[in-house]
Each structure stands twice: as C-alpha cells, then as structure tokens.
Amino acid sequence: MSASPDLYNSSPSASSGLVLDKDGMVALVEVLAGRGFTVVGPTVRDGAIVLAELKSADELPYGWGVELEAGRYRLRERADGAAFANAAGPQSWKQFLHPAKVRQWRADRVGEETVFIAEETSTPRYAFLGVRPCDARAIAIQDRVLTGGPHLDPEYRGRRAGALLIAVECTEPGGTCFCVSMGTGPTAPPGCDLVITEVVDDDGHRFWIRGGSQEGDEILAELPVRPADPATCAAARAGVAAAEDRMGRTMPEGDLRELMAGTLDAPRWDDVAGRCLTCGNCTMVCPTCFCTTTEDVTDLTGDHAERWRLWDSCFDLDFSQLHGGPVRTSPRSRYRQWMTHKLGTWYDQFGSSGCVGCGRCIVWCPVGIDITEEAAALHDWTRSEASGEAP
Numbered sequence: 462m463s464a465s466p467d468l469y470n471s472s473p474s475a476s477s478g479l480v481l482d483k484d485g486m487v488a489l490v491e492v493l494a495g496r497g498f499t500v501v502g503p504t505v506r507d508g509a510i511v512l513a514e515l516k517s518a519d520e521l522p523y524g525w526g527v528e529l530e531a532g533r534y535r536l537r538e539r540a541d542g543a544a545f546a547n548a549a550g551p552q553s554w555k556q557f558l559h560p561a562k563v564r565q566w567r568a569d570r571v572g573e574e575t576v577f578i579a580e581e582t583s584t585p586r587y588a589f590l591g592v593r594p595c596d597a598r599a600i601a602i603q604d605r606v607l608t609g610g611p612h613l614d615p616e617y618r619g620r621r622a623g624a625l626l627i628a629v630e631c632t633e634p635g636g637t638c639f640c641v642s643m644g645t646g647p648t649a650p651p652g653c654d655l656v657i658t659e660v661v662d663d664d665g666h667r668f669w670i671r672g673g674s675q676e677g678d679e680i681l682a683e684l685p686v687r688p689a690d691p692a693t694c695a696a697a698r699a700g701v702a703a704a705e706d707r708m709g710r711t712m713p714e715g716d717l718r719e720l721m722a723g724t725l726d727a728p729r730w731d732d733v734a735g736r737c738l739t740c741g742n743c744t745m746v747c748p749t750c751f752c753t754t755t756e757d758v759t760d761l762t763g764d765h766a767e768r769w770r771l772w773d774s775c776f777d778l779d780f781s782q783l784h785g786g787p788v789r790t791s792p793r794s795r796y797r798q799w800m801t802h803k804l805g806t807w808y809d810q811f812g813s814s815g816c817v818g819c820g821r822c823i824v825w826c827p828v829g830i831d832i833t834e835e836a837a838a839l840h841d842w843t844r845s846e847a848s849g850e851a852p
Contacts, residue, residue, distance in 0.1 A: 478671035479686035480693050481657075486518040486544070486668065492683045493588040498625060501557060502590035503550065508536060510550040512557075515590065522547060529635035529709065529820065532829030541661045545591055548635025549819045553596055553748035554589055558620045559603060561772045565755070570764040582616075586623040594646035595638075595817040597628050597653055599748035605811050606751050616770075625676065628653040632700035636709035637820030639833055643712065645817040647704040655680065658697035669697040710820060710833040713840035717814065721805030724839040725797070733835055734793035736828050741774035743822035743830075744799065749815050752780070775799050800832060 481489065493500045503510050504520045510527060513520075521544040528535040529548055539546060568577045592600070604621065607614040631640070631647035640646030649656045654677035658669040669689055672678035713720070744750040754773040759766045773780060776795050781788035789795045807815035816832070823831045 477694060478669050478689045479681060479684075480689050481668040481670045481684060481686050483666045483668075485685045486521070488684055489680075490515055490518045490590070492680055493590070493625070496680070497586055498588035499585040500588045500590055501554075503545070503547070505536065509534065510536070510547055512550070512552045512554065521545075521591075526633065527635060529637045529824050530829075531637065531823050531831050532826055534824050542666060543633070543659055543661050545629045545657075545659045546633035546661075548631075548633065548638055549593055549595065549821055551746055551821070551825060553746070553819070553821070554592060554600060555603065555748050555750075557587055557589075558600070558624065559607065559614075559617050559751060563616055563770045565768045565770055567765070567767045582619075584620050584623070586625075587620070588625040588627065590627045592626050592628045592653065593631060593819070594628060594649045595640045595643075595819040596748055597626060597650050598645040598817045599819070600626070601650070601652070602749045602811065602813060602815065602817070603751060605813075606749075609811075625655075626653040627655040627657065630656065630658045630697075630701050631704050632659065634704050634708050635820060635824075637823040637831075638708050638818065639710035639712055639820060640818035641705050641708050641711070642833075643814060643816055643818035647701050653677075658701060660693055660696045660700065662696055664692060664696075667693060669693050710818075710823070710831070712818075712833055713837045715840065717804045717836065718806075718808050720836065720839055720843065721801040723843060725801070727839055727842050729835065729838045729842055730793045730797050732838075733796055733830060734791065736830055737776075737792045737796045738828060739776040739778075739792045739795055740827065741776040742825050742827065743832075744774040744776060745772065746821040746825045747803075748817065748819060748821070749803075750774075754780075775802070800835065803832075804836065 490500050500515045501512055502515045503522050504513050504515065505522045505525055506513065510522050510525060515521070523544045524539050524542045525547060526537050526539045527547045527550070528537050534551070564580050566577055566579050568575055603617070607617040608621065628649035630649050634640070634647065652673065654674045656671045656673055660667050660669060670681065670686065672681050744752070752773045752775060753770050756769050756771055757766060758769065775798050778787055778790070789798055803815040807813065823829070823833070
C-alpha cells in the first residue's frame with residue numbers, strides 16, 4: 462500500500478536513508494514501471510518544465526533551471542546538471558488527481574426510451590516522481606476537501622488511493638516561492654512514500670533517498686543503493702536549510718486569517734481590481750483550487766447527451782450566478798473572494814490555509830499581480846488605520 466492520503470499524520474521511516482547514484486534514477490523508473498505504475502514527473506517541453514508521463518529517467522530535466530518573476534517564466538541552463546534544482550512549473554499534480562474535464566454520464570435515446578449509462582473509468586496507478594514539498598501539502602489539502610468530508614468525490618478518491626508520492630526536497634527555490642511563510646517547505650512533509658534530496662558537489666551527483674511507507678521501503682529494496690554516508694546526509698540537509706533563507710517572496714507576519722477578515726473594506730481591493738483581468742489563470746494553476754461546474758452537451762440529432770464536470774473559477778462572472786444575476790459582479794469582489802477564501806475562510810471550512818506558497822499564481826498572472834504584495838499592502842493598511850495615520 463502507498464502512504465496514507467493524510468500527509469500530515471503519517472510518519473516516515475526513522476532510518477538515515479540510502480544513497481542512489483544518478484544511474485540509479487534510471488533503475489527507479491524501471492522498478493516503478495515494473496510494479497505497474499504510470500510514472501509521471503517533470504520534463505522539458507514547449508519552453509517549460511512540465512509534468513508528463515516518463516518512459517525513462519533520462520527524460521528528467523537534467524541541467525535545467527528556471528527564472529521566475531511576477532508574470533514571467535523562463536528556462537535557463539544549469540552547469541551542474543541537476544535534475545530537480547527548479548521551482549514549480551505551470552502544472553501541478555491536481556491535473557492527474559482532479560482532472561480538468563471528467564465525463565460523468567451519457568444517455569442515448571433508444572426508440573421511445575432514454576437509456577442512461579454511468580461513466581466507468583479505468584484509472585492508471587500513478588507514481589508521482591518529483592513532488593515538491595509545497596505540492597505534497599497541496600495534495601493533503603485536496604485530500605481533506607475532496608475525501609475528508611461527508612460529500613466524497615469518488616473520482617478523486619479512486620485516483621488518489623493508488624497514487625505513490627515520491628517527494629523531492631527543495632534546494633533551489635524560485636523568485637516567487639514563499640513556502641517558508643506558509644509552513645509548507647522546503648522540507649518534505651511526512652506521509653510520502655519516498656523522499657529524495659538531490660546533491661551535486663565535488664563528490665559527484667547523487668540522491669539521498671528515504672522510505673516513508675511500507676511500499677516505499679519495498680521499492681528501495683529493489684534499487685542499486687548504498688548506505689548513506691555522513692557527507693551526503695550533511696550536504697543534503699545543508700542544501701535544504703540554505704533554501705529556507707533564499708525564498709523569493711514572503712507573506713507578512715501575523716495571522717493571515719485575521720488580516721483577511723479585518724480588511725474587507727480596505728481601498729487596496731480597488732487598486733488590485735484596476736489591474737486584475739479576472740481571467741482565472743491564478744485558480745487554474747493553483748494546486749489547491751477545486752471548484753467545478755457541470756455542462757450538458759447533446760449531438761445534433763438530440764439522440765445522445767453527455768454530462769461533463771469541468772474546472773471552474775471564482776473569477777468567472779457566472780460563478781456566483783443566482784436567480785436574478787451574479788452576486789459578485791465586479792472584479793474587486795471576485796478578487797477579494799478568491800484571496801480572502803484562500804488565506805482566510807479556508808480555515809473555517811477545512812482547518813488550514815488554502816495557500817501552500819508555491820508562487821504559481823504570481824508567475825502565471827498575465828499582469829503580474831503578486832498575492833504576497835497584496836497581503837503586505839493590506840497589512841500596512843491595518844497598521845496605518847490602527848495608528849491613525851493616513852494610508
């Protein structure tokens with residue numbers, strides 16, 4: 462069995478781990494494929510590091526890093542040949558566990574009768590190779606949202622139950638990363654089946670690898686590993702620790718939930734509304750946003766119909782449509798809904814923040830709106846209000 466879906470409560474192996482050489486990464490993908498997994502990991506495609514099915518570890522993005530800024534993403538070559546020294550790309554693992562488009566049922570008119578056919582899908586058993594700590598936390602959040610309440614999502618539950626998580630700790634944060642502010646990285650959380658920390662130094666290119674579940678330990682037993690030496694363990698820990706001090710962004714200190722609740726009338730919402738295109742890019746790339754809608758389609762004859770579940774966004778004008786019209790008609794109200802839910806009222810619903818500090822919403826916003834900058838502006842406004850100073 463793979464690790465428990467609750468990444469916060471599972472405990473990883475207490476062993477000091479093992480060392481896997483670069484050539485051993487090829488063996489890892491082969492072992493996973495031999496166990497019947499569809500291996501998905503990062504690879505270079507179309508000018509970005511994307512998540513796709515891997516046939517070989519040679520497809521990993523060796524020697525590629527990224528430059529990230531608000532509204533900007535660029536690949537850059539690395540001299541050290543590292544595979545995982547790059548920050549989050551435009552995709553998250555959500556696309557495999559909570560797909561953007563799922564057919565729920567179809568119906569055909571047969572004579573005078575209408576026959577409904579429930580959708581039966583065959584879900585591959587995924588092995589996610591290269592899950593960032595922030596994304597592992599995002600999966601845990603979606604576990605609570607989609608399987609932790611009274612209304613379970615069977616599609617998500619089926620895909621998640623068989624998924625194997627191989628986390629890679631961060632040693633190279635991007636310019637828009639702020640996982641430290643959210644308590645979601647750069648160290649891998651408990652509950653992953655395997656945890657890898659990449660080391661490239663004068664002693665060579667290697668991976669410190671540890672098991673976090675019974676299945677993870679079984680996979681380790683099939684790999685060409687050697688006991689972890691003190692130098693590798695120290696270098697791996699030092700690389701992760703150094704990443705904590707190199708975050709490109711940070712959230713303001715204090716209770717973000719309280720900040721969101723106390724700034725609903727702040728003039729900053731008008732400022733951001735003047736820049737926001739309400740395109741919904743931030744919700745599409747966010748690894749925790751989960752909202753969906755349904756769409757019924759028919760063929761031209763009217764004899765065949767289908768119902769599809771599609772990703773939806775609170776930035777869509779029709780998202781809050783009620784009898785008489787939408788509730789949130791202005792960009793101000795829609796941006797405020799997204800940010801206050803993500804950082805504030807998510808706690809009321811699910812017991813945690815909905816933000817993991819991956820920075821994707823900053824990078825893929827076409828006008829470069831920065832959620833950390835907006836939170837800082839709200840924080841400054843509250844301090845000005847409290848002191849009686851003009852904002």
